[in-house]
Amino acid sequence: MAPGADEDGREAEVVVSRGADGTVRVIGDPAVGSDSPFRDADGRTAVPDVTRAVLDVAGAVLAWPVLGDARLPTAEIHDVRRAQQWLWALYGEEVAAAVHACAVGESAGARVVAEPAPLAGGAARLGLGHWAARWWPASHLDGIPALRPDVLGLELAALTHICQQLFDAEDDQPDDCAAELIGDHGSALDALIRWWHSAPASSGTARRLESVLRTVDDAADSAGLDGEALRHLRAALDRPRPDGTPAELTELFARRGDYALAAGEPLVTGGRVLARGTGTNDWRRYPPGFVDASESAVSWTARALGARRQIEVEVVAHIAAPVTAVPLAAEVRVNDGPRSRVHLSRRVDMWSGRADLDLPAGATGPRVELGLLLPGFDPGPGPDGGAEREAVRALVRRRLATAAVADRPDAPDAPPRDGTSAPFLAELAAATTDEDY
Incomplete structure (x- = not known):
């Protein structure tokens, strides 16, 4: 492959420019133009975008488009001195030099041919993994299984360790968290070891599992971590791999059979129904793991109970939704009036709540806007992102379909074993586990 060319032989060209506030931008895809994935037109921090993978690194923020061709990231660099440690390894020396020239005022900007190194592929995969942890649209209603956060977390720990050149010792990079991820998800190591031992030795899954486990072990050693799970991992890696018998992933990664009960008052029926409808399910407005990602997960009913007017809200919960008290709420606006909030409690597989509406006694058919x-x-x-969210669902369905046949020797168009196209271990587990979706 020629320098400055991507895997399809096309030149990987970037645009380097300096903003009025002194930040230097590297646009990985010139077709993006001047639109920033990090800030709005007024220079304020942009709202989270479900179609972009974002990574906080030393002196900068990187972003890749999740939909379409993600060749190189766009970077917004606020500290060029710190960023120089990875710029050359991500984009090549010519781009690193152009960034420095912009920062010191020697250049107003340039179009430069990049020479991506292996760090570029690892960084893109790490960014996509963090995107999956944040935006994966798990939904019983849409038939999209959830990813196991512990399995994904351990692979993210391995990727973070591989991409350590992106980070430095400063404490402003939340994505430099290999030790924390291992500490949070180390309990899944035993299941991954058993999966590795049971997978056919020649399979891509066995190779990927071994690579992740060895990298996690190296990351834990570098961070000075210890514990029973890590000692078990090191012992397993030191011994020859046994010829295990195939194991059912449903046994290794069994989920609880039903949602846990939480405090929450069931909605009462009765009264006269004034109106029913569905609300907006905007994934950006709450953390992952709270709500089923389907557009139809949010519903409301307006009732007349004597002289009272009341709205009832029901929301399908995510399988991992917290059972402790959280302030999840529905924001309600009726007839273009002021916005109010309805507190929601979780009960079994639903969030629910109700509140009085300020409507005249004779009012019928209220116009209700409702979001979580x-x-x-x-x-x-934010603006309606229904089309974007549907495109995200289509993307994850394609990835799950690829994961489901990843190790079949007769699989058509077998995916590459590296890069963002290769399934994550959590995707492999989700695609082959017999879940009730």
């Missing part, structure tokens, strides 16, 4: 949010987390309502 988590106060303190919510960036505010």
